[in-house]
Amino acid sequence: MNDLFGAAEEATPHRTPLPERLRPTTLSDVVGQEELLGPDGKLTRLLAAVEQGGALPSLVLWGPPGTGKTTLARLIASHLGDDTRFVQLSALTSGVKDLKAAFDGARLARGHGQSTVLFVDEIHRFNKAQLDSFLPVMEDGTITLIGATTENPSFELNPALLSRCDVLILQSLEPDDLVTLVGRALEALGKSDTVDHTARQVIADRADGDGRRSIALTGLVIAGQGDDASLYSAEAIAERLGMALARYDKDRDGHYDLISALHKSVRGSDPDAALYWFARMLEGGEDPLFLARRIIRMASEDIGMADPTALQTAIAARDAYHVLGSPEGELAIAQAVVHVATAPKSNATYTAYKAARKLAKEGGSLAPPSEILNAPTKLMKDIGRGSGYIYDHDTPDAFSGQAYFPEALGRHTLYDPPERGFERELVKRLRYWQGLRDSKHDGE
Structure with a gap:
């Protein structure tokens, strides 16, 4: 397979970042993501279908940072055989020119019997026109797209593009998974016997579900330290690493x-x-x-x-x-x-408000009953506005029971409170007024 991740393997080891040096080379080495990689996981089933001659669908890998999206994309491509090219772009640094070059290269390779997996990191960073440009080359089989994103693809990707992809959801790594990665990093650094399990848990806690961060923090803990065992105690490591910063995107x-x-x-x-x-x-x-x-x-x-x-x-x-x-x-x-x-809970006002809005839209421009309209001029009085209005305070119960809805609409019950909290009292009032209204109507 002609790929782009040989460069990392050829780089001088001490210059290659530790997380890159420890990137898994087989699916069995991947830590976590059991829902995708377990015996009945979605990705396991997809790759099994590919091995039986099926085609790999385009994919969107959605998950928080450091959960293995890039690693999985590379490993997925490695399952497709030597006649598959793996091309990697980042939407942070790529533009229309880069996309055109990738598509042209894929067409040329296709003419020579090679397929192309195009991996796009941070795919949500592309604009609508750039995302739309993927559609024809996905449709005709020029590329199989694997996009990686930390954002909800339902909101960030075009519906047309999303409809052509399977979405695989990656979860933040569990504490035990992170401890495993810390152990691998320590082994690579020759410090397996230096940091005990409790201290490894401190590093894992600071990583906050991010596998790449757990490895980088391990390197930070070891870098420049001597052989003094006290430097690698849980307390010393916690002090050096400081407080964990929780992941939180204020606008996403x-x-x-x-x-x-x-x-x-x-x-x-x-x-x-x-x-x-x-x-x-x-x-x-x-x-x-x-x-x-x-x-x-x-x-x-x-x-x-x-x-x-x-x-x-x-x-x-x-x-x-x-x-x-x-x-x-x-x-x-x-x-x-x-x-x-x-506080006691009730959504009765909220429900009534939504029902009132719906009723208002459906009812159109119905006029209020003429008897409750103001009549500030003689003409208005002569045409009957305000005629028959009953001033509620002049009634024995301060309740006239007259109609306030438009005549064509009739009366509707919108506010229906539960008997919780203060609304218990309101239920009593509403029942009392309804009884008066019924009695007045019965006497008519």
Whole structure:
């Protein structure tokens, strides 16, 4: 197979980055990704079909950094035989000229009986026109595309391109997987007997699911250190590596995943989990005011009238942050997180609002009943506007029971609260008013 990763193998070993030196050369060496590489894994089945004469579909490898996307792309290509070329591009550094050269090279190779696997790292960085340029060469079999991305392909890739690919999802590596990689790095550095299991776990924890980072951190721990065993204790390594920096992309999937986790923890009345996700986002550099605004939304969507004070607390927390700034103001937002998480839950207002919007769209431009219209001029009074209106405060129960919906629409029940929190009282009021309305109608 004519490939592009021979260069790394030919490089001077001490100049090759440690993660590259330790890159797996067979699928059996790959750590983690059991859902793809296990006996019944999707990739296992795909490659088995290829070995039986089937064609490899174009693929999108989606997963966090350091989970093996590039490694898998290379190993997949190696299963396709010596008549397959592996060509690698990065969307960060490639443009239209590079794509044209890759496509032309693939056409030429095809004329000589060779197929081409084109691997594109960070494929989501290409614009729509660049992504569209893949379609004809994928359709006619000039290339088999393998794209790698850290972003949700549903949002970042063109639907037409995505429909022609199988998506393989890679997961962050588990702690035990990372410890295995740390062990391999230590062996390559000749330090297997120097760092015990507890110290290896410290390195793995700092890697935060990223295999490439776990190997690089191992090299950092060893670099420039002597033979003093105390330098390789768990405590010494933890001090040298400092705190782990959690992965968090404020404008991409990490942002939406974590705010979703916070919102669902609030909805599920779990203040502990809610505070955890709130803190995760703050530690990742999220704007506290963004979180304050989302908590205001939660107070309306998931609590509503079950606890009207939740909205007040959320707004007060936002205002407190404006006054105090960070870090003092963040405590006020944390208080709002606890309030909305522990409040009784109801989406009755949210549901009623959506139903009202739907009814308004379907009903068109229906006029209000004439009796509830204002009549500020004599002409308006002469044509009957406001005639028959009953001033509710003049009735015995301060409830007239008159119609407020358009006559052609009739009455609809949109707000249907559960008997939770303060809405228990509202249910009593609504039933009471409905009883009065029924009795008035019965007497007509």
